[in-house]
Amino acid sequence: MAATRLKEVAAFARVSVKTVSNVINDYPHVSADVRRRVQDAIKELNYRPNLAARALRSGRTGLVALLARDLDTTCLPGLTGHVIRAASAHGLRVAVNPFGPGTRATIPPGYADVSLRVDAALVDADLISHARLATNLTAGTPVVVLGETSHAHYDHVHPDAAQAARDAVNHLVHTGRRHIAAIGARSDTDRRAPHPYTLGYEQAVHRAGLRPAIGFLQTTTDTRHEDGYRAARNLFAQEQRPDGIFCYDDRIAIGAIRAAIDIGLRVPQDVAVVGVGDTEEGRYSRPTLTSVCVDVAFVAREALDLIATRLGFGAGPPVRLVAPHAVLPRESTGPTG
Known part of the structure; x- marks a missing residue:
């Protein structure tokens, strides 16, 4: 049509x-x-402005920045590709930039650094307070935050991270686990404001009537395999060893599984492990990894729809949209025995 x-x-x-x-241009008169x-009429006819044509008339670049701490993050696997496709549907291009120290992303050919002037930005929730944003984005630039933050004046699209953690822990409980630990709390941020995964984990174990041992909440500095490995070895060295572990990222989970195998533990018979991200690596690991899957296509599509709305119709009340998720059971959380 x-x-x-x-x-x-x-x-x-x-x-x-x-x-x-x-x-459409929000003229006051x-x-x-x-x-x-x-x-x-716009709503009834489902009219959408031709952003590419408007960019030519208005001097806009037609570029949307994607700013992420780690573009290889497994919590939203494939995000970059989904964002590029969703932007294309609105006649926009994407300037991809790994933002912050220690990033390991590969920038797809043909996409620009965010130092170019952009019309809008998609920003990782971990970066929304980063000082460099002030120098990269001009005042009034539409911003959509990918993830949960307390910044109420921005549009947000995010999974319900606390509920995802509760669902993951409940899955471990339902498979017979009673000593459930967690790996992935950020040592540099959870002291100020606990991560939603941390809140969800603590709520779920409390509601299940469980009392995690001291040290069962392991912090990490990143979401690499080695972070999960190191934290899991700490857990397995404790007098009370966990029989279930909720990891905030699939890479952490795969590192934890390796740590268990290296000391002779069986997964899932001795310890069950759940990750977040439903990554290809987890689907083909041995054992295959039970993981929380977030609808990444929904995140990208809704975020770009919000950007298009802001560029086409101007500012409005901030919007929060919650992406669906599901726990996908696999071999790493099979029944005990």
Whole structure:
């Protein structure tokens, strides 16, 4: 079906094309009644501005920055590709940039560094308070945060991380585990504000009537395999050894499984492990990894829809959208025995 044109919106609202353009560009001199009629027509006809054409007229770049601490993050695997495809559907391009120290991402060919002027930005929740953002983004640039933060004035698209953690821990409980640990709390941030995974883990073990041993919540500095390995070895050295581990990332989980195998533990018979991300690595590991799967396509699609709305129709009340998730049981959490 052909896209709705501006003159069709004008005819439906019984106004001129110029008036529709004024409403879309949020000009202040349009009366409330006319503005309402135009907005109703836009909604009824599902009109979307041609952002590429508008960029030529307005001097916009048509670029959206994707700013992430680690573009290889497994919590949202394949995010970059989904964002590029969702942006393309709106006539936008993506400037991809791994942001912050220690990033290991590979930037796809043909995509620019964020030092170029951009029209909007998708920002990893871990970075939204980063000082460098002030120098990279001009005032008024639309921003959509990917993840949960307390910054109420931004649009957000994120999984319900606390509920995801509760679901993961409940899965371990239902498979017979009673000594459940967690790996992945960030040592540099959880002292100030616990990660939603930490809150969900603590809530779930409490509701199950469990009392984790001291040291069962292991912090890490990153989400690498070696972080999971090192934290799991700490857990296995304790007098009370866990029989289940919830890891905040699939890479952490795979490192934890390796640590268990290296000291002669069987997975899942002696210790069960759950990760987050549903990565390809986890699906083909031995044992295959039980993991929390987040709908990454939903995150990318809804984030770019919000960007397109902000670029097309101006500012509005901040929006929060929650992405679906599910626990996918595999061999790493089979029944005890």
